[in-house]
Amino acid sequence: EDIIPYFKDIYPTKKWQMFLSMVDEMLTVLRRKFREHVETFQPGVNRDFIDSMLIAKQEAKDEGDEAALEVMDDTHLVQTISDIFFAGVDTTRFTMDWFVYFMTRFPEFQAKCQEEIDRVVGSEQPSMKNRSKLDYTEACLFESMRLSNVVGIGLPHMTICDSQVGGYDVPKGTTVIINHWALHHDPKYWKDPEEFDPLRYLDENGKMKPAKPDSWLPFSAGRRVCLGESLAKPEILLMCANLLQRFEISLPEGVKPNLEHRLPGFGVELPSDYKIVVKERNRD
Numbered sequence: 001e002d003i004i005p006y007f008k009d010i011y012p013t014k015k016w017q018m019f020l021s022m023v024d025e026m027l028t029v030l031r032r033k034f035r036e037h038v039e040t041f042q043p044g045v046n047r048d049f050i051d052s053m054l055i056a057k058q059e060a061k062d063e064g065d066e067a068a069l070e071v072m073d074d075t076h077l078v079q080t081i082s083d084i085f086f087a088g089v090d091t092t093r094f095t096m097d098w099f100v101y102f103m104t105r106f107p108e109f110q111a112k113c114q115e116e117i118d119r120v121v122g123s124e125q126p127s128m129k130n131r132s133k134l135d136y137t138e139a140c141l142f143e144s145m146r147l148s149n150v151v152g153i154g155l156p157h158m159t160i161c162d163s164q165v166g167g168y169d170v171p172k173g174t175t176v177i178i179n180h181w182a183l184h185h186d187p188k189y190w191k192d193p194e195e196f197d198p199l200r201y202l203d204e205n206g207k208m209k210p211a212k213p214d215s216w217l218p219f220s221a222g223r224r225v226c227l228g229e230s231l232a233k234p235e236i237l238l239m240c241a242n243l244l245q246r247f248e249i250s251l252p253e254g255v256k257p258n259l260e261h262r263l264p265g266f267g268v269e270l271p272s273d274y275k276i277v278v279k280e281r282n283r284d
């Protein structure tokens, strides 16, 4: 079915059948959760994201907004939960996984983040008001995202007209995919691309440069850019700051960092399994 896609409808392979049954299993769980919310929904009480959608649907009903109601049937709403859940959860988790990996592998960068977090945040819980002053920690997060490639190969898109990219003709109807991994490791754009260097994102005063490098593209770009980018960046930064404020993370004594990565599929790259030692920091 990879080579002749319509074959999957005539002679579905075992692999394709397994994929369909996994998708079905996952949607069954989401449909059940959705039903539970509908049955226990109380107007005026917003427990979570599903309730927010039910409230929006109720508002559309009250306002007689037929166009909105048309795209808010149960199938659409369950699919929206699935989109947010699957696009937002693993990407965030994997990014944290990589950040911990790099902070463990490079204790000197971890110490600099902790010095910044202690100075900016003190003993309070890191919050959005600290964000613009956590430049070094954010630069370390950006560099983790560049080198980690949680989405190494982007989602397929189709050209809607005849186009040209880098001097190549791309006819209308062609499937195009961004190679994020290649962009993030290209020596044309990054000096010593394999080096972990947060200074790439900082100006001479240690502030985040106003524009990110064009070839830093973990969230993709254009009309189908990641919908969660503006949520994920501050959210993950605050999670990283919380973690490093409270804990020192290191490799067990005598253990060298494992430089091998795992490729579990879908273009995702993850660190190989590794053990870490987590010690509560003494912040007196």
Ligand code: HEM
Binding pocket: 083, 084, 087, 088, 089, 091, 092, 095, 150, 151, 154, 155, 218, 219, 220, 221, 223, 224, 225, 226, 227, 228, 229, 231, 232, 236
């Ligand atoms: C570090 C975290 C994340 C990374 C690296 C990431 C990356 C991406 C990438 C590369 C795409 C594909 C864009 C394209 O089609 O060209 C995408 C799409 C998307 N992401 Fe994220 N994402 C992250 C977090 C999130 C979060 C937290 C949410 C939601 C709360 C989210 C929601 C979405 C949605 C809905 C799409 C599809 C957008 C569309 O097709 O119009 N993502 N993301």
